[in-house]
Amino acid sequence: MVHLWVEGVWELIMGAILSFLLIKLTGVDREVIEKWLYVIVGFTFLSGILGTGHHYYWIGTPRYWLLIGGVFSALEPLAFLAMAIYAIAMARRGGRTHPNRISLQWTIGCAVMSFVGAGFLGFAHTIPQVNKYTHGTLVTAMHGHMAFWGAYAMLVLAIISYTLPFLTGRKRHDATSASFAFWTSNVGMIAMTLAFAVAGVTQVVLERRVGMDFVTVQTEIEMHFWGLLLAAGLFILGIGAFVWNFIRHGWPVAELGASGEGLDARPAAGATGAATGAATAS
Numbered sequence: 001m002v003h004l005w006v007e008g009v010w011e012l013i014m015g016a017i018l019s020f021l022l023i024k025l026t027g028v029d030r031e032v033i034e035k036w037l038y039v040i041v042g043f044t045f046l047s048g049i050l051g052t053g054h055h056y057y058w059i060g061t062p063r064y065w066l067l068i069g070g071v072f073s074a075l076e077p078l079a080f081l082a083m084a085i086y087a088i089a090m091a092r093r094g095g096r097t098h099p100n101r102i103s104l105q106w107t108i109g110c111a112v113m114s115f116v117g118a119g120f121l122g123f124a125h126t127i128p129q130v131n132k133y134t135h136g137t138l139v140t141a142m143h144g145h146m147a148f149w150g151a152y153a154m155l156v157l158a159i160i161s162y163t164l165p166f167l168t169g170r171k172r173h174d175a176t177s178a179s180f181a182f183w184t185s186n187v188g189m190i191a192m193t194l195a196f197a198v199a200g201v202t203q204v205v206l207e208r209r210v211g212m213d214f215v216t217v218q219t220e221i222e223m224h225f226w227g228l229l230l231a232a233g234l235f236i237l238g239i240g241a242f243v244w245n246f247i248r249h250g251w252p253v254a255e256l257g258a259s260g261e262g263l264d265a266r267p268a269a270g271a272t273g274a275a276t277g278a279a280t281a282s
C-alpha cells in the first residue's frame with residue numbers, strides 16, 4: 001500500500017512543488033506552468049493508481065493483476081518523462097536568469113533523476129515476466145535508491161536551496177560548496193545505483209536462473225558491495241558538503257552585519273520583505 005503513496009500521492013505533491021519552484025525560478029507564466037501540471041498529474045493518477053497493481057503479482061491475488069499491474073505501471077514512466085521534459089522546457093523558456101542557480105539545478109535534477117530512477121529503472125522490472133525473476137532482489141534496491149533520491153530527497157534539497165537565501169538574507173547559494181554538494185552527491189548516487197544494478201543482475205542470474213542458494217550468492221557478489229561502499233562514500237561526501245553549507249551559511253543573521261552579505265541577496269519579487277527584515281535585524 002505504501003506504493004499508492006509513492007506512485008500516486010507523492011507525485012502530485014512533487015508536481016506541485018516543482019511547479020512552484022519553476023514559477024519562481026524561471027519566471028514563466030503561472031498559467032502555462034499550471035496547464036501542464038494538470039495534464040501531468042492527471043496522467044500520473046490514471047497510470048499510478050492501477051499501476052500499483054505491480055505489487056500484487058506474487059501475494060496470492062487473482063491472476064488478472066498481472067495484466068492490470070503490468071499495463072498500467074508500464075505507463076507510469078510517461079508521467080515521469082513528461083515531468084522531466086516539462087522542467088527542462090520551462091527552464092529554457094525562462095532563460096535561466098535567476099540568481100539562485102543552484103536551486104534551479106536541484107529542481108531540474110529532481111525531475112531528471114526521478115525519471116531515471118522511478119520511471120526508467122521502475123519500468124525495467126515492472127513487467128510480470130521480468131519481475132518474476134527480479135522480485136525482492138538487489139534490482140529492487142537499485143530502483144528504490146535512485147527513485148527515492150530523485151523524487152524525494154532532491155526535491156527537499158531544491159526547496160531548501162530556494163528558501164535559504166530568503167531566510168538568511170545571504171547570497172550564499174553561489175558558494176562552491178553548494179555546487180560541489182550537488183555534483184558529488186549525484187555522481188555518488190549514480191555510482192551506487194550502478195553497483196546495485198550489477199550486484200542485482202548477477203544475483204538474479206545465479207539465484208533465480210542457475211539455482212544457487214541465497215547465502216552462497218551473497219558471498220559471490222560481495223565484491224559489488226565494496227563498490228557500493230566506495231560510491232556511498234562519494235555520496236556521503238556530497239551530502240556532508242550540503243549540510244556544511246547549510247550550517248555555515250544558513251545560520252541566521254549573526255554574521256550579517258559584519259560581512260554585509262545580506263545586502264547582496266537578490267530575492268525574487270515578493271520576498272524582499274523577508275531579506276530586508278533579516279538584514280535589519282542584524
Ligand code: HEM
Nearest residue numbers: 006054073076118122123125126135136140144147148151
Ligand atoms: C517516486 C516514485 C517511486 C519510488 C520512490 C519508488 C520506490 C520503490 C521502492 C523503495 C521499492 C521497494 C519496495 C519494497 O522493497 O517493498 C519499489 C519497488 C518497486 N517499484 Fe518503485 N518507486 C517509484 C515508482 C515506481 C514506478 C513508476 C514503477 C514502474 C514503472 C515502479 C516499479 C516498482 C516495482 C515493480 C517494484 C517491486 C519490485 C519487486 O518486485 O521487488 N516504481 N519502488
Ligand code: HEM
Nearest residue numbers: 136137138140141142144145148149153228229232235236
Ligand atoms: C549512504 C549510502 C547508502 C547505502 C550504502 C545504502 C545501502 C542500502 C542497502 C545495502 C540496502 C538493502 C538492500 C537489500 O538488501 O535489498 C538499502 C535499502 C534501502 N535504502 Fe539505502 N543506502 C544508502 C542510502 C540511501 C538513501 C540516500 C536512500 C533514499 C534516498 C535510501 C533508501 C533505501 C531504501 C528505500 C531501501 C529499501 C529498498 C528495498 O526495499 O529494496 N538509501 N540501502
